[in-house]
Amino acid sequence: MALIFRSEVARAAAWREAFQRQMPALDLRMWDEPGDIADLVFALVWRPPRGVLRTFPNLKAIFSIGAGVDHLFSDPELPEGVPVVRMVEPELTRGMTEYIVLHVLRHHRRQSEMEANQRVGKWEMISVPTAPSCKVGIMGLGELGGAAALALAALEFDVAGWSRSPKEFSGVECFHGDFGMDSFLARSEILVCLLPLTAETEGILNTDLFGKLPKGASLINAARGGHQVEEDILAALESGQLSEATPDGFREEPLPAGHPFWCHPRVTVTPHNASLTDPNGAVRQVIENIQRIRRGEPPSNIVDSKAGY
Numbered sequence: 206m207a208l209i210f211r212s213e214v215a216r217a218a219a220w221r222e223a224f225q226r227q228m229p230a231l232d233l234r235m236w237d238e239p240g241d242i243a244d245l246v247f248a249l250v251w252r253p254p255r256g257v258l259r260t261f262p263n264l265k266a267i268f269s270i271g272a273g274v275d276h277l278f279s280d281p282e283l284p285e286g287v288p289v290v291r292m293v294e295p296e297l298t299r300g301m302t303e304y305i306v307l308h309v310l311r312h313h314r315r316q317s318e319m320e321a322n323q324r325v326g327k328w329e330m331i332s333v334p335t336a337p338s339c340k341v342g343i344m345g346l347g348e349l350g351g352a353a354a355l356a357l358a359a360l361e362f363d364v365a366g367w368s369r370s371p372k373e374f375s376g377v378e379c380f381h382g383d384f385g386m387d388s389f390l391a392r393s394e395i396l397v398c399l400l401p402l403t404a405e406t407e408g409i410l411n412t413d414l415f416g417k418l419p420k421g422a423s424l425i426n427a428a429r430g431g432h433q434v435e436e437d438i439l440a441a442l443e444s445g446q447l448s449e450a451t452p453d454g455f456r457e458e459p460l461p462a463g464h465p466f467w468c469h470p471r472v473t474v475t476p477h478n479a480s481l482t483d484p485n486g487a488v489r490q491v492i493e494n495i496q497r498i499r500r501g502e503p504p505s506n507i508v509d510s511k512a513g514y
Contacts, residue, residue, distance in 0.1 A: 207244040211236035212251040212270050223488040256282040268491050274508050275402035289508040294487045298352050300480030305353040308451045312395050312423045313339045336362045342393025346372045350399035390417040401514035402429040415441040423449040427479040430454035442471050453479040
């Protein structure tokens, strides 16, 4: 029973070392040296080439290296009946919470305006209210969104969250479903996107949605580039409907050198590094699920293939 590993961005050596420490008996194989594919029972991957996973005849589980699974479900030849397991790992959650708190505070404290003033030597006293007067809205209340919402609530921000199905979090006003979306947006002065990328959420950050936000709201997209219509973000910034935007994911990555986001005074670009998976914690989760499968139990954190998350 072998596990095959593949990622263009993760450091393979760090993952190999983590497996050797925690499960030295595991037959770990790299993508470019699969050996006999009949031995491959598990796959731990990020953005594998389309159609390849289907060629492994004995797969029992496909583990995503990152929190998102859209890179797997975009493969029309993804093998049917093989569970896809999303990554739920403490450092990944902690890193995302730090990112969201950082940029919510930056937007709330109008830090980009102060940095712009510094560049031109302008001294201006900018008045900033405290957190309880700032309404933050988090789209997506899964593992990452829920943790971020609770962290912001602990800082006494006025936090609301929206999800497809009903959720409850202490100190967070929760909205759900299509009927709850407009009310959620109308009170979101800082909008944070942490939705999974699915056919329903593709391009959701667009002119229509921005028009439902309070005038001058700001946007933090810590999910996927596929969620945003980049031309609509630029137009909303130009009109003043959005005051600021911090995108971490982009339609094309790396972001092309000539993209207008790079030089826009009210856009903060981060290179899709809001949070990265820690190999040690991730390997621990993978091993636990391998052991569950060997006992005849289903793995934890299976993705609903119909919902896409």
